[in-house]
Amino acid sequence: MYKKFTISDYTGYVIAFIFFILLFFVFKLQIIESEKYKNIAEKNIVRIQTIYPTRGEIYDRKYRPIALNKPSYNLYITPGKIVDKEKVSEFVSSNFNKEIDEIKKIIHENRYRSYQDILLIQNIPFEKMVKTSEQFNYYPSFLFKAEKVREYYSANHFTGYTGRITEEEYRELRGKGYSINSNLGKTGLEKYYENILRGENGQQVLQVDASGNNLEFFKHNLQTDPRNGDDLILTIDNDLQEYVSLIFPKNKKGSVVVMDIKTGGILAYVSKPDFDPNLFTGGISAGQWNELITNPNRPMLDRIIHGTYPPGSVYKPIMASLGLEENEIDSKTKLAKCDGGMWFGNRYFKCWLKEGHERLAVEDAMKYSCDVYFYDLSTRFSLEQLNRYTKQNYLSTRTGIDLPGERRGFFPSRKWYIDNYGKYVGILGHKVNLAIGQGEVLVTPLQICAYYSAIGNDGIWKQPHLLDKRIEAENTYKNIVDEKHLPMSKETLKLIQNSLYITVNEKYGTGTAASIGGIRVYGKTGSAENHMGKKTHSWFSGYAKCDKFEIGFDIFVENGGHGGSVSAPVARKLINYYYGIME
Amino acid sequence: MKKFEWMILGLLILLLIIGIISIYTASSSRIGDDFLFANYYIKQFIWIIISMLILLLLLKAPIAIIEISIFPIYIITILLLILVLFLPEIKGSHRWISLGLINFQPSELAKLFTIMVISKLISKPFLSDGQILLRSFIFTLVPVFLILLEPDLGTASIFFVILFSILLVSDLPKFYLILIISPILSIIFSFSIWIFIAYVLLLIYLLHRSNLDKVIIGFVISINTFIFFITPIFWNSLKDYQQNRILTFISPMRDPFGAGYQIIQSKIAIGSGGIFGKGFLMGTQKNMNFLPEHHTDFIFSVIGEEFGFFGCAFILLIYFLFLYKIAKSIIKIKRKEYRYVSVGILAYITFQIFINIGMNLGIVPTTGIPLPFLSYGGSNLLINVTAIGFILKYLNERSIFA
Structure with a gap:
């Protein structure tokens, strides 16, 4: 054992x-x-230094600048070296035009980061930097760093802007390489493509003492280079963008979207009024911010995807194609006689033309935009059919554009009416109203633009997008987008296309103000009644084809008046201009 | 309460006080002449109070209640270990259950109740060697498997220390333990043929001393030799990044941005403390936030920096006295089950102290193991104090069950 x-x-x-x-x-x-x-x-010589990447820049389709990085002198503070908090805050506040409370707040939030440099002010002019740094003997906690800051070349709603990371964002993102001084995309493309634009941090270990002797704790891998952010090449055409911004009716609110119907690439994206994103890059002051958000014209609102409005008559092609697809009408079918309106039960629904249109077939009903024709047509369908068909034309769904926070729009259902108006709601009256794009239906201007572009593209709906390609070091990646089909046959499509053509190009058509010799312009006007003002919203939407381009467009003017007289001329001008610059 | 071990309790309380002081200074920072304190020390104090109340409750509770609740709690713990895998990640792994104010690690609970369950199961009379091995392995491997999924390699390794220590004091013949660890050693020694030969000779000697059959010895030796040859082949078949990960674990200095950097900073903090230290609250390294975990895993480096060699030596002495006293006392526990539990607890607390301080000194690989009784962390503290509570309880009960 x-x-x-x-x-x-x-x-x-x-x-x-x-x-x-x-x-x-x-x-x-x-x-x-x-x-x-x-x-x-x-x-204090062995430490990791993070090397931050350079943010990717944004260019238009012809590689002209939209958002670039420019050199900037930034003021930093090291909380551990502050002698007198009051004096320091006052110094910054008086020299750099920033509220003293904001400075104090930043210092307070970073009080535990004793030996980190905390960003206080960005984008300081050179003279100012030289002048203030003379006094740094009294304020050992300050230092200047030469870095980069974003610069936007025009006021717009699609780039969005970058801003300083907030305390909450930092808590969430610190693991992904963000520092307490990072700038990140807050809205628009800057936010949507944050991960692409940002790149990846590099790192470096410093292990040399003051006399330059290597301490040799580590023998390898002492530096990893940062990977700079990718550059974005947009589908935007800076010339067209600028021109459209210029010709938009003065002092009016609204939007213009122009897109390439073959690709869905957006050429111009204008929402008015607009704001200068550069305001945000150096940290916006409380006063400027208040001015922007309390302005009754809401310059911060991107009307193209964040605004939803009744479409009015630009909705009519949907009704017409539903009628044709379901064989309720054909190209010759004439519906109810229009003598300026029509009775439904005890309610009289007016046509926009008091004198009336007589009995019309579908193409003429579109051309003259006769309301009675569409009232009558709507009685042949259930509300659910309307609801479903609208969605199938991608009007009450998000288009999926590469911008954050796009709205879905709205088309009511039977259930919605019962929930909101009670069990005994008269669906018929509502349905009649919906048929001319009035009532509860709401769309975004982008949805309308995508729809008309799809009609122009023979029924192939292309996802609207701003990014054409991204460039990473030596490689270029094309942005590939969704493609869907509108629910209509070739014959229906032909008929709709023809009605849009005669609306613009035949005598007495509602859209004749947009016609141009040598270019085939197709379009539909809309004048939507709304609760926002007395005047109707003015719509004009359609597409234009010539040997040089095929573009879809949507012009929307909030409380602008009639579509034919206010929005259609804008379309004519922009098409004309685009034809000119394409040479 | 005549036989109550006041010395053990006294040393425990002393350690907790040292812990509070260390956390207080570790979570301070200086701005000018002002000191700012994060509220970790207050939270820790509340946890100490809660832990002490539970310790008291444990000592007062009838032992029968404890006996019947062991299995249900073990099962609940296993369920919690499964649950935690489905909860959102915190700091890159699924270790914590977040209950608003407090974060709780089920793996802490699992350590204690795995000890209790296997001690109970293998202390039954008339068990064969096979039964002891099977029972102890199954009930250890289930939580280990779940903890590896979190993933938490450090905590999982503690379970093997527990298992090994309990088997060591059990009735199981010792050569089984040699059999269990010999393949692991073979892997480690496979890098040098001469060391391996010396190791095999030692193995033959030990097995021979255990009066084993020649066939069995031959079988064990050939398995180990096989491992010796297969290890380099397996190693070469690993991808570069896999090899790197293993090498970095063994030698953290290969990773200058992560583990290596932390160890360098910890060594600088301790080394710069010198003989007498820089003084209470006066540490400079901790202020620079070089060590993100200085109130938890790297608290020993803060002590080293501010209290110097005397401070470190004092803490090592207190730990030593505490563990030595427990080791001497539990020999007297006559009932097998209670002795096994006590040995398991003693082993894992000793192991954690060694790994944590060793990591601070840069002599063992970096793992996320906190320093028992000193590091900040509620559930860890609670379980460690409760574990000591069980030892005190069993020491108290010994007259009845002698």
């Missing part, structure tokens, strides 16, 4: 041995090698 020994007798020795080992190494570090480590600690 083997000799039985009890482990318990040895436990004490094992524990003593373990502690002897630990004590030995403590002794080695703190007594034998102490001088060496004291030196390093004092000079």
Whole structure:
């Protein structure tokens, strides 16, 4: 038999041995090698330095600048070196035109980050920097750094802007390489493509003492280079964008979208009134911010995807194609006689033309935009059919454009009416109203533009998008987007296309103000009644084709008046201009 | 309460006080002449109070209640370990259950109740060697498997220390333990043929001393030799990044941006403390936030920096006295189950202290194991104090069950 020994007798020795080992190494570090480590600690020389990447830049389709990085002098503060908090805040506030409370708030939030440099002010003019740095002897906590800041070349709603990381964002994103001083995309493309634009941090270990001797703790991998953010090439055409912005009716609110019907690439994206994104890059002041958000014209609102409005008559092609697809009408079917209106039960629904249109077939009903024709047509369908077909034409769904926070629009259902008006709601009256794009239906201008572009593209609906390609170091990646089909046959499509053509190009058509010799312009006007003002919203939407381009467009003027007289001329001008610059 | 071990309790309380002081200074920072304190020390104090109340409750509770609740709690713990895998990640792994104010690690609970369950199961009379091995392995591997999924390699490794220590004091013949660890050693020693040969000779000697059959010895030796040859082949078949990950674990200095950097900073903090330290609240390294975990895993480096060699030696002495006293006392526990539990607890607390301080000194790989009784962390503290509570309880009960 083997000799039985009890482990318990040895436990004490094992524990003593373990502690002897630990004590030995403590002794080695703190007594034998102490001088060496004291030196390093004092000079604070072994540390990781993060190397931040350069943010990708944004260009238009012809590689002209939209958002670039420009050099900027930034003021930093090191909380651990602050002598007098009050004096420091006052100094910054008086020299850099920033509220004293904001400065105090930043210092307070970063009070535990004693030895980190905290960003206070960005984008300081050179003269100012030289002048203030003369006084830095009295304020050892300040330092200037030469860095980069975003510069936007025009007021617009699609780039969005970058801004300083907030305390909450920092808590969430610190693991992804953001620092407390990072700038990140807050809205628009800057936000949507944040991950692409940002790039990846690099790192570097400093392990050299003050006299330049290598401390040699580490032998390899002392630096990883940052990967700079990708540049974005947009589908936007800067010339067209600028021109459209210029010709938009003065002092009016609204939007213009122009897109390439073959690709869905957006050429111009104008929402009025607009704001200068550069206001945000250096940290917007409380006063400027208040002015922007309390302005009754709402310059911060991107009307193209964040605004929803009744479409009015630009909705009519949907009704017409539903009628044709379901064989309720054909190209010759004439519906109810229009003598300026029509009775439904005890309610009289007016046509926009008091004198009336007589009995019309579908193409003429579109051309003259006769309301009675569409009232009558709507009685042949259930509300659910209307609801479903609208969605199938991508009007009450998001288009999926590459911008954050796009709205869905709205088309009511039977259930919605019952929930909101009670069990005995008269659906018919509502349905009649919906057929001419009035009532509860709401759309975004972008949805309308995408729809008309799809009609122009023979029924192939292209997802609207701003990004054409992104350039990463040496590689270029094309942005590939969704493609869907509108629910209509070739014959229906032909008929709708023809009605849009005669609306613009035949005598007495409602859209004749948009016609141009040599270019085939197709379009539909809309004048939508609304609760926002007395005047109707003015719509004109359609597409234009010639040997040089095929573009879809939507012009929307909030409380602008009639579509034919206010919006259609804008379309004519922009098509004309685009034809000119395409040479 | 005549036989109550006041010395153990006294040392425990002393350690907790040292812990509070260390957390207080570790979570301070200086702005000019002002000191700012994060509220970790207050939270820790509340946890100490809660832990002490539970300790008291444990000592007062009838032992029968504890006996019947062991299995249900083990099962609940396993369920919590499964649940935690489905909760959102915190800091890159699924270790914590977040209950608003407090974060709780089920793996802490699992350590204690795995000890209790396997001690109970293998202390039953008339068990064969096979039954002991099977029971202890199954009930250890289930939580280990779940904890590896989190993933938390450090905590999982503690379970093997627990298992090994309990088997060591059990009735199981010792050569089984040699058999269990020999393949692991073979892997480690496979880098040098001469060390491996020396190791095999030692193995033959130990097995021979255990009066084993020649066939079994031959079988064990050939398995180990096979491992010796297969290890380099397996190693070469690993992808570069996999090799790198293993090498970095063994030698953190290969990773200058992560583990290596932390160890350098910890060594600078401790080394610069010198003989007497920089003084209470006066540490400079901790202020620079070089060590993100200085109130938890790297608290020993803060102590080293501010209190110097004397401070470190004092803490090592207190730990030693505490563990030594426990080791000497539990020999007297006659009932097998209670002795196994006590040994398991003693082993894992000793192991954690060694790994954590060793990591601070840069002599063992970096793992996320906190320093028992000193590091900030509620559930860890609670479980460690409760564990000591069980030892005190069993020491108290010994007259009845002698």
